[in-house]
Amino acid sequence: MLLVVLEHDRGTLGEPAREALTFGRTLAAKMGVEMHGAVIGACAAGPGPAAEEAGAHGAARVYTVEHGVLSDFGPEAWGESIAQLVSVLGPRAVLACGSERGNEVMAQAAARLDWPFVANCTDIAPPAGTGGQWTMTRIQWGGSLLEDATLAAAGTALLTCGLHTVASAPVEPAPAAPPETQAVPVDLDAELARTVVKDRVVLEAGVTLPTAPVVVGGGRGVGSAEGFAPLEELAGLLGGRVGCSRAVTNNGWRPHSDQVGQTGTRIAPEIYIASGISGAIQHWVGAMGSKHILAINIDPEANMVVKADWAVIGDLHQVIPAMNAEIRRRRDRP
């Protein structure tokens, strides 16, 4: 059996859970085993809705784990629960999505079982025959580089699939009945409550960088914090958001929440207008999800220009104000 850890927030399955199930279906087929899901922790409306959705995405059976310590998310309590599920159910592999939580709880489970854990796989092949080994491709450098790796077959393989490696999709045709659910008791030490979420603060929602339809990016070429005014104006005219490179955040010109890249945000706008950005690989991995790219750069050889769909060669301090004026002119036209 392949056990998929279903990421949820107080009972509502998240996109990472659907991705893990979608990825897991293919893997379970390669392994020639059934795919089962596990919902760890309290669900506001009971585990029913989460189990039903897991079933719609291919889980043949869903295990539920409840315990006083699991009132909210806690990496140690979740990791220990996974480790105990492994001991009770003996799956051949456990898969989660390589989201921040997914990787964290699988690392916790691996530490407790003292077994290897392979994070962020894009492709996984189970051992061929007995005594063979797992082979996989996994993400390094936030996606700029891939690693082919092997994992000894002994024990249960602990794996995550890279976030957004697959687009989630329900099974077709939809299963006739919801999956069977089964509660699995766990024995959790009260001490594990030490890393459970204590409080949540909700911030005002608006257009966020990952969901903005247009991102106007600025790099070292912008030259200063004040230099971002015309970029702000362009983003405002297009209902988008300003993004930036690490050179900009390192200079303190913009907050880190605006940074696009390996150690910043991954964006996926309809168009990314990248100005004064050279297009270093660590920036590119955050920008490559953009549907279209327009680069503005004085250097026609810059990587960002080479990789863009369109480019304007020139000084962004002149080009962007001219674009703003042109947009205003067209809008004012009767």
Place this chain on the structure above:
Amino acid sequence: MRILCCVKRVPAPGAKINVTADGLAVDAAHLGFTTSPHEECGVEEAVQIAEREGGEVTVLTLGPTEAAEQLRYAASVGAHRGVLIQTDGSAWDPERTARALTSAIQSLEADGGVFDLILFGNESADSGGFQVGVRVCHALGRPIVNGIKGIEIEGSGVRARREIDGGFEVYELDLPAALGVKEGINLPRYPTMRGRLASKKLEITTLELDAGAGDQALVRLHRPTETVSQTVILGDGPDAAPAAVDVLEELGVL
């Protein structure tokens, strides 16, 4: 406060990452090296906490002899001690790395007392195993939470913030504890001239520790296949603005 920060030396590639002929490493022949960005912020956070609360910051790295550069850099921005677990520079799997770091921390704590706070990066910039800090902490019996973008020391505990969609979660841990931090938690300072001079005098403790390889093995590194697009040059300078706005109009984002 005794604070420890674990950092990894990584190459700093530019537009492209090249791989060595045997496929086992990034070709760094023409590259500079740096500290993984999350961990650079970890060092800054540790130094800021020590400045506020009083205390000492130790920086620990596992890597080749040259990784001493990263320890000296940390000292140039305020860290007090540097410890190097020396390797031949080859890539170590996460279990092996975690076991060596654990024994180093155990021996440092046996000599100098328990670290009140240990900071890791959320993940290393190159191999990104997402697990070394968690493994070390489990072995030490210490709590750890990852993804941290805010730390406040409060009495004998620490309040930590983690960003989630639409807000943040708050964790409260008693010390001693550990956290995996992310870039953006602070803006790392640049070294001052005085800092640079002081870092030259940093005495580095070198350890040789090995626990043997784990079960995950690197076979080959390669670049993902990329679709090459043909760039349409819309023009030079501000005169190209109408053509650029045409593009926005065609995409329907205007």
